[in-house]
Amino acid sequence: xxxxxxxxxxxxxxxxxxxxxxxxxxxxxxxxxxxxxxxxxxxxxxxxxxxxxxxxxxxxxxxxxxxxxxxxxxxxxxxxxxxxxxxxxxxxxxxxxxxxxxxxxxxxxxxx
Amino acid sequence: xxxxxxxxxxxxxxxxxxxxxxxxxxxxxxxxxxxxxxxxxxxxxxxxxxxxxxxxxxxxxxxxxxxxxxxxxxxxxxxxxxxxxxxxxxxxxxxxxxxxxxxxxxxxxxxxx
Numbered sequence: 001x002x003x004x005x006x007x008x009x010x011x012x013x014x015x016x017x018x019x020x021x022x023x024x025x026x027x028x029x030x031x032x033x034x035x036x037x038x039x040x041x042x043x044x045x046x047x048x049x050x051x052x053x054x055x056x057x058x059x060x061x062x063x064x065x066x067x068x069x070x071x072x073x074x075x076x077x078x079x080x081x082x083x084x085x086x087x088x089x090x091x092x093x094x095x096x097x098x099x100x101x102x103x104x105x106x107x108x109x110x111x112x
Numbered sequence: 113x114x115x116x117x118x119x120x121x122x123x124x125x126x127x128x129x130x131x132x133x134x135x136x137x138x139x140x141x142x143x144x145x146x147x148x149x150x151x152x153x154x155x156x157x158x159x160x161x162x163x164x165x166x167x168x169x170x171x172x173x174x175x176x177x178x179x180x181x182x183x184x185x186x187x188x189x190x191x192x193x194x195x196x197x198x199x200x201x202x203x204x205x206x207x208x209x210x211x212x213x214x215x216x217x218x219x220x221x222x223x224x225x
Contacts, residue, residue: 008152032212043202043216044155087154091212097160097168098143098212104154 003027004103006088012109017078021106023071023088030101032091033064035073037084038105044087047073078110114138118203118217125193125224133188133220135203143206144186145170145214146178148199155202161186193224 006023013019025033033050048055050062050071061074071088088103116137125131135144142163147155157170159178167178175197177189186205190197200221204214 002154004154034213041219043218045216046213049211049213097162098206098208099145099157099160099170100212100214102147102155104152 002103003101004088004090006103006106008104008106010107010109012111013078014111015078015080017110018074018076019078019108020075021073021086021088021108023073023103023106025069025071025088025090025101027090027092027101028066028069030069030090030092033062033071034089034091034100035060035062035071036087036089036102038087039084044102047086075108078108080110080112083108083110116203116205116215116217118201118220120220121218122221123223125190125222127194127224129193130189130191131193131222132190133201133203133222135186135188135205135217136184137186137203137205137215138184139205139207139215140183141205141215142183142208143214144180145204145206146176146186146188147202147204148172148197149202149219150199158188158201193222195224198222198224 035047036044037047038044063072085105145160146158161180164183203217
């Protein structure tokens with residue numbers, strides 16, 4: 001079983017739609033959670049951290065459910081520029097390497 | 113503000129050839145990482161470094177070596193390239209306080225024929 005699992009998609013949605021991505025992680029000791037965005041043939045970049053109480057950044061809302069080991073990302077009012085792959089990322093608070101474990105990503109295609 | 117840079121951007125190697133990928137960061141970060149990214153596999157950690165002069169194995173270290181002689185540079189070496197090492201290689205760095213955010217370089221696309 002992969003440590004971080006995501007639906008690979010693609011999710012094809014029209015502009016203005018609301019879309020949600022889900023992610024599950026296997027290690028209950030995971031302590032920090034993130035969503036990264038990766039554009040085609042580019043490097044991953046941090047989209048937002050995910051906090052236990054849930055957090056919002058403009059059109060983006062992230063939720064964490066520790067009991068179910070589940071993370072979600074909601075994008076409202078989708079824009080063409082939101083088309084990208086979204087990577088779910090977790091950190092196991094280990095002894096020193098500050099390692100992140102990446103999901104293989106969910107591809108979003110927003111259509112005009 | 114350069115952030116994390118990688119050279120080269122593209123490379124084609126024949127099986128058995130060697131090469132070194134260079135990563136440089138100007139953020140004074142302690143931690144540096146080398147990943148490979150293959151379709152459907154996500155990013156997998158090859159080697160990492162927690163400071164100048166230190167290196168350690170990640171999830172998929174076989175066939176690779178690394179060195180961190182200077183804090184700002186992290187080199188990834190392939191001694192004898194194999195077709196299975198065809199991939200996109202990303203370098204990343206992270207600071208030693210607060211957020212675990214990693215900053216990535218633009219990647220190196222390597223093809224081994």
